[in-house]
Amino acid sequence: xxxxxxxxxxxxxxxxxxxxxxxxxxxxxxxxxxxxxxxxxxxxxxxxxxxxxxxxxxxxxxxxxxxxxxxxxxxxxxxxxxxxxxxxxxxxxxxxxxxxxxxxxxxxxxxxxxxxxxxxxxxxxxxxxxxxxxxxxxxxxxxxxxxxxxxxxxxxxxxxxxxxxxxxxxxxxxxxxxxxxxxxxxxxxxxxxxxxxxxxxxxxxxxxxxxxxxxxxxxxxxxxxxxxxxxxxxxxxxxxxxxxxxxxxxxxxxxxxxxxxxxx
Amino acid sequence: xxxxxxxxxxxxxxxxxxxxxxxxxxxxxxxxxxxxxxxxxxxxxxxxxxxxxxxxxxxxxxxxxxxxxxxxxxxxxxxxxxxxxxxxxxxxxxxxxxxxxxxxxxxxxxxxxxxxxxxxxxxxxxxxxxxxxxxxxxxxxxxxxxxxxxxxxxxxxxxxxxxxxxxxxxxxxxxxxxxxxxxxxxxxxxxxxxxxxxxxxxxxxxxxxxxxxxxxxxxxxxxxxxxxxxxxxxxxxxxxxxxxxxxxxxxxxxxxxxxxxxxxxxxxxxxxxxxxxxxxxxxx
Numbered sequence: 223x224x225x226x227x228x229x230x231x232x233x234x235x236x237x238x239x240x241x242x243x244x245x246x247x248x249x250x251x252x253x254x255x256x257x258x259x260x261x262x263x264x265x266x267x268x269x270x271x272x273x274x275x276x277x278x279x280x281x282x283x284x285x286x287x288x289x290x291x292x293x294x295x296x297x298x299x300x301x302x303x304x305x306x307x308x309x310x311x312x313x314x315x316x317x318x319x320x321x322x323x324x325x326x327x328x329x330x331x332x333x334x335x336x337x338x339x340x341x342x343x344x345x346x347x348x349x350x351x352x353x354x355x356x357x358x359x360x361x362x363x364x365x366x367x368x369x370x371x372x373x374x375x376x377x378x379x380x381x382x383x384x385x386x387x388x389x390x391x392x393x394x395x396x397x398x399x400x401x402x403x404x405x406x407x408x409x410x411x412x413x414x415x416x417x418x419x420x421x422x423x424x425x426x427x428x429x430x431x432x433x434x435x436x437x438x439x440x441x442x443x444x445x446x447x448x449x450x451x452x453x454x455x456x457x458x459x460x461x462x463x464x465x466x467x468x469x470x471x472x473x474x475x476x477x478x479x480x481x482x483x484x485x486x
Numbered sequence: 487x488x489x490x491x492x493x494x495x496x497x498x499x500x501x502x503x504x505x506x507x508x509x510x511x512x513x514x515x516x517x518x519x520x521x522x523x524x525x526x527x528x529x530x531x532x533x534x535x536x537x538x539x540x541x542x543x544x545x546x547x548x549x550x551x552x553x554x555x556x557x558x559x560x561x562x563x564x565x566x567x568x569x570x571x572x573x574x575x576x577x578x579x580x581x582x583x584x585x586x587x588x589x590x591x592x593x594x595x596x597x598x599x600x601x602x603x604x605x606x607x608x609x610x611x612x613x614x615x616x617x618x619x620x621x622x623x624x625x626x627x628x629x630x631x632x633x634x635x636x637x638x639x640x641x642x643x644x645x646x647x648x649x650x651x652x653x654x655x656x657x658x659x660x661x662x663x664x665x666x667x668x669x670x671x672x673x674x675x676x677x678x679x680x681x682x683x684x685x686x687x688x689x690x691x692x693x694x695x696x697x698x699x700x701x702x703x704x705x706x707x708x709x710x711x712x713x714x715x716x717x718x719x720x721x722x723x724x725x726x727x728x729x730x731x732x733x734x735x736x737x738x739x740x741x742x743x744x745x746x747x748x749x750x751x752x753x754x755x756x757x758x759x760x761x762x763x764x765x766x767x768x769x770x
Contacts (some may be wrong), residue, residue: 231579234572234575237574238583242587247605247606247609248603249602251608252608254615260690265613265615282501291523308498308500308501312498312500317488318491318493319492322762324499329762334749335702335706337706338701339726342517343513345510346512346513349516364505364509422596423596428598441598442601443602449604450712457604459607464603465597478527
């Protein structure tokens with residue numbers, strides 16, 4: 223039985239479409255701006271060029287930015303997969319005394335304003351005498367991203383049957399063997415999607431990098447600095463490329479997860 | 487067996503616990519420590535005083551705190567109203583279209599927030615996407631809404647939209663259809679059903695969504711800078727300039743500490759009550 227009238231139903235669908243349109247409208251603007259020939263952007267765009275894109279792809283400055291962002295994102299991905307895997311076992315699988323407390327502690331950094339977290343870390347690093355660089359940015363990203371990967375893997379860990387591990391133990395497998403042969407393969411899809419999330423969130427992160435990466439600039443941080451100081455066509459061109467990079471990676475990741483599922 | 491489990495639990499939680507202790511808890515203590523240091527010092531070795539809080543009061547920094555909280559509150563209310571119908575559709579009406587919306591909303595989260603906000607400033611500026619095409623098609627024109635406080639609220643509502651939508655949809659899916667139908671059979675008006683059946687039953691989702699959007703927008707920085715120009719100074723602006731241009735860590739720390747205190751009060755109470763095992767679907 224339907225609980226809403228047809229008019230309401232159609233209105234809700236239209237509302238949903240409208241919201242999706244509004245959600246993606248800014249990307250349309252950035253896309254147009256990246257191929258507009260005019261030095262000073264003004265709509266409607268009527269002359270197009272790929273000049274800015276080519277400039278962005280070939281600029282050594284951009285290569286350095288991409289390299290820094292990549293370095294950070296790859297390290298954050300690997301470390302947060304590792305931390306998240308074990309964190310998820312403590313979060314969802316094992317019964318231990320302080321588990322409820324542990325679960326709540328994991329949630330806090332996710333809900334914490336990132337700007338304030340970035341500033342707090344900046345003071346902390348200065349107090350320790352550590353010079354902020356891309357390495358400190360990795361730590362800052364981890365504080366926010368490792369709890370998120372923990373949650374994603376925990377959802378998977380809640381779903382599997384502990385009897386599988388107990389059976390392995392009854393047959394004499396050591397804790398390490400069980401971890402490698404039973405737990406890890408079962409949680410693998412969760413670990414992969416957590417890694418994908420980690421990479422994308424680190425690649426696009428701006429508030430944490432802003433304060434903690436010191437003189438090493440990441441792509442979002444550099445874009446922000448340019449946005450605040452005035453418009454140049456390089457900004458939308460790089461923005462589009464950065465989004466395209468995320469999109470490509472996402473497709474690869476989704477393909478990988480589907481391929482693993484088919485094999486399993 | 488029991489002892490082994492409890493040892494394994496502790497051991498596997500240990501790495502992330504160490505990370506959070508060293509890079510989350512300790513920094514917060516350092517911020518609290520600097521907040522009670524005299525003005526413009528860079529070590530924690532001085533005698534504590536509360537001069538930062540006096541400066542916040544005397545020089546009117548509390549105004550940017552109130553402004554941030556006000557804007558965040560407004561953002562939360564607007565988002566609640568905007569998200570409710572969509573969340574309702576997602577939970578009760580859409581079926582497969584729910585998956586499309588969910589995917590589209592999650593995917594946009596992976597685009598850096600400053601690129602999206604920059605896109606809005608290109609869309610909303612004079613001669614931007616909206617005004618430019620409107621003028622060339624109809625000859626009409628309008629003044630740009632950029633560089634004022636309403637556009638900042640719009641930007642925050644835009645960026646934090648997913649954080650209201652998903653908890654709300656989750657909350658509404660908790661409302662049993664029978665309860666609504668029963669009320670409707672007994673002659674309750676749609677408004678009464680909304681206020682007396684649906685909203686109370688969806689309260690957990692409303693609570694989580696509102697807290698998230700409020701906390702995140704109270705600590706937001708990019709919206710005010712990229713859409714508001716320099717016309718509106720929010721709390722995080724003051725914090726940032728205290729740490730950078732003014733080189734006054736104690737003042738910046740005290741300002742952060744006030745925000746942290748408010749966040750902690752708002753988040754800790756509900757978080758300490760929820761049962762995460764039940765929410766995330768534990769089997770045993």
